[in-house]
Amino acid sequence: xxxxxxxxxxxxxxxxxxxxxxxxxxxxxxxxxxxxxxxxxxxxxxxxxxxxxxxxxxxxxxxxxxxxxxxxxxxxxxxxxxxxxxxxxxxxxxxxxxxxxxxxxxxxxxxxxxxxxxxxxxxxxxxxxxxxxxxxxxxxxxxxxxxxxxxxxxxxxxxxxxxxxxxxxxxxxxxxxxxxxxxxxxxxxxxxxxxxxxxxxxxxxxxxxxxxxxxxxxxxxxxxxxxxxxxxxxxxxxxxxxxxxxxxxxxxxxxxxxxxxxxxxxxxxxxxxxxxxxxxxxxxxxxxxxxxxxxxxxxxxxxxxxxxxxxxxxxxxxxxxxxxxxxxxxxxxxxxxxxxxxxxxxxxxxxxxxxxxxxxxxxxxxxxxxxxxxxxxxxxxxxxxxxxxxxxxxxxxxxxxxxxxxxxxxxxxxxxxxxxxxxxxxxxxxxx
Numbered sequence: 001x002x003x004x005x006x007x008x009x010x011x012x013x014x015x016x017x018x019x020x021x022x023x024x025x026x027x028x029x030x031x032x033x034x035x036x037x038x039x040x041x042x043x044x045x046x047x048x049x050x051x052x053x054x055x056x057x058x059x060x061x062x063x064x065x066x067x068x069x070x071x072x073x074x075x076x077x078x079x080x081x082x083x084x085x086x087x088x089x090x091x092x093x094x095x096x097x098x099x100x101x102x103x104x105x106x107x108x109x110x111x112x113x114x115x116x117x118x119x120x121x122x123x124x125x126x127x128x129x130x131x132x133x134x135x136x137x138x139x140x141x142x143x144x145x146x147x148x149x150x151x152x153x154x155x156x157x158x159x160x161x162x163x164x165x166x167x168x169x170x171x172x173x174x175x176x177x178x179x180x181x182x183x184x185x186x187x188x189x190x191x192x193x194x195x196x197x198x199x200x201x202x203x204x205x206x207x208x209x210x211x212x213x214x215x216x217x218x219x220x221x222x223x224x225x226x227x228x229x230x231x232x233x234x235x236x237x238x239x240x241x242x243x244x245x246x247x248x249x250x251x252x253x254x255x256x257x258x259x260x261x262x263x264x265x266x267x268x269x270x271x272x273x274x275x276x277x278x279x280x281x282x283x284x285x286x287x288x289x290x291x292x293x294x295x296x297x298x299x300x301x302x303x304x305x306x307x308x309x310x311x312x313x314x315x316x317x318x319x320x321x322x323x324x325x326x327x328x329x330x331x332x333x334x335x336x337x338x339x340x341x342x343x344x345x346x347x348x349x350x351x352x353x354x355x356x357x358x359x360x361x362x363x364x365x366x367x368x369x370x371x372x373x374x375x376x377x378x379x380x381x382x383x384x385x386x387x388x389x390x391x392x393x394x395x396x397x398x399x400x401x402x403x404x405x406x407x408x409x410x411x412x413x414x415x416x417x418x419x420x421x422x423x424x425x426x427x428x429x430x431x432x
Contacts, residue, residue: 002174006140007116014113034095037110040121047125049107054129055086059111059142062094063319064344065134068157068212070101072132075422077105086126088112093279097319114139123149130429135159143181152428154184156421157212160195161341161363168199176200184428186421189366207424210417214346214367241270241394244328246321246348247277251338253285257292257312259387264311267394273299273327275315277334277343282316299324325351330393330400332386333357342368345377349411354403356380356389367414376407 060069088111112122119141130152188211260272297307298316331348337358361368371377380386
């Protein structure tokens with residue numbers, strides 16, 4: 001009955017959200033390419049490639065989830081050498097990253113909209129042997145179709161933010177039947193078991209694996225860097241101190257710029273590098289920074305030698321953040337000062353860089369607490385304390401090294417989630 005109501009109201013909901021949906025797609029660009037895949041319509045080449053095989057269907061929303069899916073697929077391939085995968089993603093940025101880094105055995109497509117006839121068409125083409133959903137992307141028609149066809153349904157890196165948990169609990173009557181269709185749920189931490197069980201999932205199906213986000217990215221190990229730091233040596237030499245803002249959100253870029261201008265009085269050679277979480281905000285960010293006494297340039301221009309006098313570089317490409325961390329002296333973790341949730345602090349730590357973050361690290365609460373308590377990261381409360389913390393780290397190379405060493409030690413207990421999740425998924429497939 002609940003699914004019937006969902007499908008009856010789905011077209012109405014689509015019409016309501018369609019203007020905002022198209023606005024976002026147009027802003028991000030690239031929305032025309034393969035758009036019909038979102039409607040479950042596929043080119044005959046796709047039909048041909050998938051016709052004679054059963055695939056593992058991985059579903060990831062955007063860049064962060066695509067990275068998780070690629071890591072997991074690589075771990076599964078070690079257990080199942082003949083593995084064939086279909087990776088579906090929602091955003092154009094996620095699609096671009098997936099297509100750039102996916103191996104030849106993986107078909108990259110856009111996620112079909114979760115409407116009953118569209119989802120049925122998608123299932124008939126993809127022909128999944130199992131479905132792996134990344135984080136909290138559990139859709140009613142997808143889950144019901146998998147259950148009806150006796151296809152194992154797995155949720156990995158099952159992140160449940162406090163906001164999502166409150167929303168799900170409020171509508172538990174509607175969401176619990178869908179969550180009960182999950183055959184395996186891999187959660188980051190032990191306390192997550194009770195939270196997911198409260199939404200209707202049997203405890204026997206919930207396993208603590210840790211967070212796959214804390215394991216090193218596959219493409220960082222297996223591919224040559226597309227961005228060479230030496231290519232930008234004329235802008236940032238190895239002796240140049242760099243304040244690096246990673247995955248920043250609205251408001252944080254201006255704060256970093258003002259902190260940078262204050263710090264330049266103590267450290268004249270200091271440069272600023274900002275990697276916004278959403279590249280489509282570049283125009284907005286440049287407009288904000290242009291009001292300040294800063295020479296701002298794009299990172300792509302720096303690679304061609306056209307930004308030698310820039311005080312601040314803006315990363316204008318997607319999927320290359322981790323490769324740029326090498327130039328950093330101190331890294332500020334975005335979405336932690338003006339926005340809530342925080343971004344992943346593991347990538348810069350694995351790159352050997354000291355990290356500083358704001359008070360809002362809810363998405364990585366336990367990790368942030370562990371890092372701070374083990375002197376593996378610095379947490380600040382506002383722009384003034386951010387300036388003081390960065391100044392101290394720029395001034396003291398030994399303190400930077402100590403912070404990184406402590407962070408690596410603290411990360412030890414969190415790593416290995418990819419292989420643990422892959423092992424459970426492999427066992428589930430063996431039983432079906």
